[in-house]
Amino acid sequence: MTDFDNIFLKIRRQDEPDLRPYWQEFKVPYKKKHNIVSVLMEIQKNPVTKDGIPTSPVSWECNCMEEVCGACTMYVNGKITQACSTLIDHCKQPIVLEPMKKFPVIRDLMVDRSSMFNDLKKAIAWVPIDGTYDMGPGPRMSPKNHLWAYELSRCMTCGCCMEACPQINSRSSFMGPHIVGQVRLFNIHESGKMQSEDRIEVMKGPGGVTECGNAQLCQQACPKDLPLLNAIGQINRKTTWSGILNWFNRGNGE
Ligand code: SF4
Ligand code: SF4
Ligand code: FES
Secondary structure (H helix, E strand, C coil): CCCCCEEEEEEEECCCCCCCCEEEEEEEECCCCCEHHHHHHHHHHCCECCCCCECCCCCCCCCCCCCCCCCCEEEECCEEEEHHHCEHHHCCCCEEEECCCCCCEEECCEECCHHHHHHHHHCCCCCCCCCCCCCCCCCCCCHHHHHHHHHHHCCCCCCHHHHHCCCCCCCCCCCCHHHHHHHHHHHHCCCHHHHHHHHHHHHHCCCCHHHCCCCCCHHHHCCCCCCHHHHHHHHHHHHHHHHHHHHHHHHCCC
């Protein structure tokens, strides 16, 4: 569809979590440098369909507007991406917007990603330092590990890797590649290392790294190019070694 005065959109809508989704089309006056979020804001100001029929404003989420928070993640023309950094001029029209598929829809393009945050808690994906004690400077990280840590710290819990991973489905409890990446991050952190065995135990259990099927689609889908496959390989090796050591210790009556 080409019309240099307008932007055409087709949006998959859903009024409530349990209601059936439906499609609605919209037309927004063209402006240079619009991105998907700014076009959705235009629809919110004047919620009428392409045919001029008044409708409810489209719901979606966004916070940072600079591809850092992950809240605006959705499908744009079939590709999982961040709406805030997707420029209209790079999109084929009509632009088709759909919510993420691996998370429950709350309304329209807004989904509930709380399972990802709960899994981060399960995997102890932080450095637990409570209180303010003067314990002197913490241990220093080597420059090599620092490079790794920086790469992995750019995860924004957007869920693109979850959408791409075939192991994330209703029959599996796999927590997902981003959790494995964060376990690797906090296990190489000099202070985070204190809980490394606890994290490896989580990774050995239900939903842990052993449920990764090695389809390798997660890294391609990550907008931040996180080295997920390397993290999965590293954590896999750690869980295997930990299993062997436990078995050996049990064999020695410990
Ligand atoms: S390697 Fe494949 S199965 Fe494992 S987390 Fe990545 S996409 Fe999922
Ligand atoms: S690993 Fe990449 S794709 Fe997965 S949640 Fe983090 S930033 Fe998003
Ligand atoms: S609004 Fe934060 S990533 Fe798009």
